[in-house]
Amino acid sequence: MALPTNTPSSWLQGTDFPSRLFESGTDDYELYEEDGEFVLTVEMPGFDPEEITASWDDGMLNISAEHEDEDRDRRKTYHRRFRFPKTIDDEAISAQYNNGILEVRLPVETGATVQGREIEIEG
Template identity: 55%
Template sequence: EREEIDLTWNDGVLNVAAEHVDDDRNRKRTYHRRFRFPKDVDVDAVAASYTNGVLEVTLPIRDTVEPRGEPIPIEG
C-alpha cells in the first residue's frame, strides 16, 4: 500500500523503503533499495505516484548551461 512506502532523496541517491505487516500470517516483510543518479537531477521537480500497485518516480534532469567564467588577461 502507498502508506507503507517511504521515498527519500539524499545527495544523488533515491532511497525506496517499504514495510508490510500481514497480521493474518503473523509476518512482516521489508524492502529497501538505493538508486544512484547523476547530480543534475532537478530535486525540486521530483514526483512520485502509486497506482494499481505500481510505484512510478519521475526524476527530471535540470537544464544546465556550462558556466563560461570570466576571461583572465595574460600579461607579458
C-alpha cells in the same frame, strides 16, 4: 578460487538457507530517461501507499517499504537505492503508486552536469 556459476538453489540444495537471500540482479524495476527526466518504475505489489517511503539525498534515491500482515504473522520489507548520474531538480521529483507499481519521475536540471574527473589507470 572461482565463485559458483550455477544458480543459488542448486549449490544451496540440502542447506537450510532460503535461496532468496542470495538472489541478485532482480528485475523488479525499470529506469529510463525520457523528455528531460528519469522515470523509475518499481514493482512493489502488496504494499499500501502509506507503507512506502521515498527520499532523495545528494544524488541518491532511497525507496523502502514495510508491510505487517498480522493475520498471517508475517512482515514484508523492501529497500533499494538508486544513484543518478546527472543533477536532478530535487524540488520537482514526483512519485505515484498505482496497482502495485511505484513510478518516480526525476527531472534533470537543464544545463547541469555532474562534476567529476578522469581517473588514471595504472598498469
